[in-house]
Amino acid sequence: MIVCVAVVGDQNNPLYIQSFTDADDALKLHYIVHCSFDVVDERVNNPKKSGPTLNETFLGVLFPTENYKVYGYLTNTKVKFILVTTDLDLRDADVRNMSWSRVPHRTVGMIVPCPLLG
Numbered sequence: 001m002i003v004c005v006a007v008v009g010d011q012n013n014p015l016y017i018q019s020f021t022d023a024d025d026a027l028k029l030h031y032i033v034h035c036s037f038d039v040v041d042e043r044v045n046n047p048k049k050s051g052p053t054l055n056e057t058f059l060g061v062l063f064p065t066e067n068y069k070v071y072g073y074l075t076n077t078k079v080k081f082i083l084v085t086t087d088l089d090l091r092d093a094d095v096r097n098m099s100w101s102r103v104p105h106r107t108v109g110m111i112v113p114c115p116l117l118g
Contacts, residue, residue: 001086003068004029010078012037029068033082036062036070040080043072060092071095 003025007016017033019026039062059072062082069088073081083095 002083003086004033004082004084006033006080006082006084008033008037008040008080008082012041015079029084032065032068032070032084036072036082037080039063039070040072040074040082044074044078058092058096060095064088 003021004017004019006014006018009015014033017030019029021029040059043059043062057074057076059074062070062072064070067088068084068086069090071083071085071092073083075081085095
């Protein structure tokens, strides 16, 4: 089950964070999302050491915790989509085929304002 979705800008500034749990877990999920920024940067800056190639936008599992698995998706404009799920048996191939990895390009236009429209 998906418990949190986040859209993060290219400067690691959270543009949108939505948790789908009670208020007690929301702060913990925000912390998990913020911790994933470093993992994404590490994978992008050191592609040979870990993770996918530079052409790959789906980053896979960023890190598992005791109760959650954190997945990442990186757009061509360096906007990051973070997905936190409680399903610990979920495989990378299942997440890659989810529609959330195809929706970001349409969604980012609604979240990130156009600087030309002022």
